[in-house]
Amino acid sequence: MLKNRIIPCLDVKNGRVVKGINFVDLKDAGDPVEQAKIYSDGGADEICFLDITASNENRNTIYDVVEKTSKKCFVPLTVGGGVRSVEDINKLLNCGADKVSINTAAVENSKVVIDSSKKFGSQCIVVAIDAKKNGDKWEVFTHGGRNNSGIDALEYAEQMEKNGAGELLVTSMDRDGTQEGYDIDLMSKISSKVNIPVIASGGVGNLDHLVDGIKLGKASAVLAASIFHYGKHSVKEAKDYLDSKGIPVRI
Amino acid sequence: MNVTIVDYKSGNISSVINSFKEVAKDKVTIEVSSDLNKIKSSDKVVLPGQGSFKSCVDALNKIKGLTDTLNEFAITKKKPLLGICVGLQMFADVGYEETETKGLGWISGKVSKIDNQKGKYKLPHIGWNQINIVKDSKIFKDIENNSHMYFVHSYEFLPNDKKVISATTDYSSNIVCSVEKENIFGTQFHPEKSDRIGLKIIDNFISL
Numbered sequence: 038m039l040k041n042r043i044i045p046c047l048d049v050k051n052g053r054v055v056k057g058i059n060f061v062d063l064k065d066a067g068d069p070v071e072q073a074k075i076y077s078d079g080g081a082d083e084i085c086f087l088d089i090t091a092s093n094e095n096r097n098t099i100y101d102v103v104e105k106t107s108k109k110c111f112v113p114l115t116v117g118g119g120v121r122s123v124e125d126i127n128k129l130l131n132c133g134a135d136k137v138s139i140n141t142a143a144v145e146n147s148k149v150v151i152d153s154s155k156k157f158g159s160q161c162i163v164v165a166i167d168a169k170k171n172g173d174k175w176e177v178f179t180h181g182g183r184n185n186s187g188i189d190a191l192e193y194a195e196q197m198e199k200n201g202a203g204e205l206l207v208t209s210m211d212r213d214g215t216q217e218g219y220d221i222d223l224m225s226k227i228s229s230k231v232n233i234p235v236i237a238s239g240g241v242g243n244l245d246h247l248v249d250g251i252k253l254g255k256a257s258a259v260l261a262a263s264i265f266h267y268g269k270h271s272v273k274e275a276k277d278y279l280d281s282k283g284i285p286v287r288i
Numbered sequence: 289m290n291v292t293i294v295d296y297k298s299g300n301i302s303s304v305i306n307s308f309k310e311v312a313k314d315k316v317t318i319e320v321s322s323d324l325n326k327i328k329s330s331d332k333v334v335l336p337g338q339g340s341f342k343s344c345v346d347a348l349n350k351i352k353g354l355t356d357t358l359n360e361f362a363i364t365k366k367k368p369l370l371g372i373c374v375g376l377q378m379f380a381d382v383g384y385e386e387t388e389t390k391g392l393g394w395i396s397g398k399v400s401k402i403d404n405q406k407g408k409y410k411l412p413h414i415g416w417n418q419i420n421i422v423k424d425s426k427i428f429k430d431i432e433n434n435s436h437m438y439f440v441h442s443y444e445f446l447p448n449d450k451k452v453i454s455a456t457t458d459y460s461s462n463i464v465c466s467v468e469k470e471n472i473f474g475t476q477f478h479p480e481k482s483d484r485i486g487l488k489i490i491d492n493f494i495s496l
Contacts, residue, residue: 039459040416040436046496077483082416108306113438113481130300137483158299158339160440203412203440229419234410287416287436 040287041251042082043275044115044236045265049073050089052098070105076265078109080271082287084110085138088118089181097128100132117165117206130161133204138163141179144186147200149192154201163236166204168223169210176221182210190223191201191230198231205231208239208258216242216263224254232271236254236260244270244278250286274288290317291494292330294427296354297322298347299338303336303374303472307480308334311490324357334359337374341399341443343353344374344389362394366471370493371433376446376474377466385443397447397470402460409460411442417465419477425454425468427475427492435485437465437477447478 047054047069054069054231062078072086084106088099096119103116116129118136126137126149142149143164154162167182168175175190194205207227220238228235234257237250241261250259264270276286291312293304301320308318319326328335335358348354358464362369371379380391383399391399404411416436429469437457444463447453455466457477465476473493479486 038418038438039413042415093358108310111303111307111487112309112483113440133302133306135300135303140332140426155343158343159442160338160414161300204414232404232407232410233412234414259414273478 040082041256042236043247043272043279043286044083044085044258045076045081045096045259045272046085046087046260046262048087048120048171048262049102050091050093053101053149055089062143065070069102069198072255073114074107075113076272080276080287081112081272082258083113084243085115085117088116090119091123100128101130103129103134117163121149121208122150123153123156126157126162130157135186136161136163136204138165139190140165143197144179150197150200150202154203160204163204164193164197165206165208166194166227167210170220170223178210181217182213185243191226194227194231197269198233202203202233204234204236204259206236206238209234210239212240213235214237215240218242218246219254219256219259220248221253222251226257230257231245234258244275247275248279248284251279252282289331290319291320291332291334292319292327292421293334293336293357294327294354295320295322296351298344299336301336301338303478304334304336304480306408307345307487307493308472311487316376316494318345319405322354324353325356327361330361330367331369332370332493335369335371335375335378337372337376337378339374339490341377341385341391342376342387342389344378345383345389349379350480358392359424362472363421366417367492368496369473371472371474372480373441373476373478377443379467379472380445380447382383383443394472395447395452395467396449399443399445402442402444402463405460407410412440413459413481414462417477418466419455419457420462422453423468425466425473427466427468427473427489428454429492431485431488435480435484436482437475438481439465439477439478446475
């Protein structure tokens with residue numbers, strides 16, 4: 038039986054790990070390579086790096102982090118943040134990333150997803166959707182949550198599947214950093230709309246939220262940052278808890 | 289001893305390289321090459337594969353003499369070869385991803401899209417699934433039945449001779465996830481991404 042995945046996410050800025058609360062108020066929390074190794078040794082099903090380096094001159098730091106991590110961690114490694122082109126994807130894959138997540142570029146230029154999934158295979162193309170509720174629908178935001186594209190998130194999800202995305206990483210902008218739990222409505226609606234796996238993200242504050250993301254949100258995988266980050270919970274604790282709630286996990 | 293990972297410019301093989309180097313340490317030389325002479329003189333060959341069946345076969349054929357060299361290595365000389373993911377799928381006679389494409393024809397059978405039962409199962413089949421070992425395989429030494437492996441694929445290998453199947457995994461049906469035919473080994477899952485247990489499979493292959 039296929040297991041639901043738990044994916045700890047590390048926000049990386051200038052080669053160092055930081056934690057995001059509503060995308061501002063950043064705190065330094067260590068070396069990404071060591072952090073990733075702790076997670077993979079602890080049973081993480083995948084590791085996710087989100088590069089939030091702002092300046093172009095420091096953009097190369099992520100390649101070094103990915104290269105070092107991929108030599109120490111032998112579980113899938115997803116890297117996102119600032120990915121603009123097929124060439125960026127190529128570089129990250131060559132450094133040892135297994136999947137690359139594309140956010141703003143997928144909105145601005147649909148060719149990036151189409152071309153990269155053809156060139157490298159859908160299995161390594163994750164489209165990251167930052168969605169914010171507006172009335173009875175959700176809109177897709179870009180540029181780290183700063184710009185509203187006005188695009189309907191559900192229609193966009195369907196289009197990205199058609200364009201060749203292998204997975205969707207769906208973040209609720211309303212919940213991100215709040216620790217109030219995933220936007221279950223958003224997750225389940227997108228998951229029902231597409232036939233590719235959905236990774237739920239944004240808002241995890243406790244282990245029950247992970248359970249809800251899978252049971253109610255119908256997500257194939259759950260991504261979380263802060264609950265793992267400051268030692269509040271280990272990945273193992275999370276897995277044991279999901280297991281106790283009848284969710285299939287790799288233990 | 290030296291093991292050559294065939295780099296035929298199709299998809300991302302850095303994880304395969306990293307994992308083999310991690311396991312090999314200093315005892316085995318890991319080469320990454322599409323040089324025909326290097327492959328010929330190797331003790332073992334690893335054939336990775338990412339992307340579509342067609343793109344991988346096309347990429348193999350682009351390198352003049354490569355399929356002949358691999359044929360000679362695996363079929364004539366019967367030296368150990370491990371195919372991973374699409375590398376395994378290419379053992380088949382034919383694949384149906386994108387368009388009908390001829391495979392290497394080493395293990396008779398075809399590669400078809402997983403029947404997702406009208407959307408009941410999401411595709412690609414991504415994540416950790418358990419393997420059901422159905423016959424002793426040399427690469428499963430000290431691997432427990434029902435171990436978890438990392439999968440990512442939408443197509444499955446359907447060999448004609450079921451005796452080559454060494455493990456299956458349950459996703460909408462019993463999907464063939466490992467084969468062994470004499471000197472030819474293949475895994476649909478990614479041992480290089482399957483944590484310590486996956487590295488053990490790589491170790492078993494290197495230690496053959």
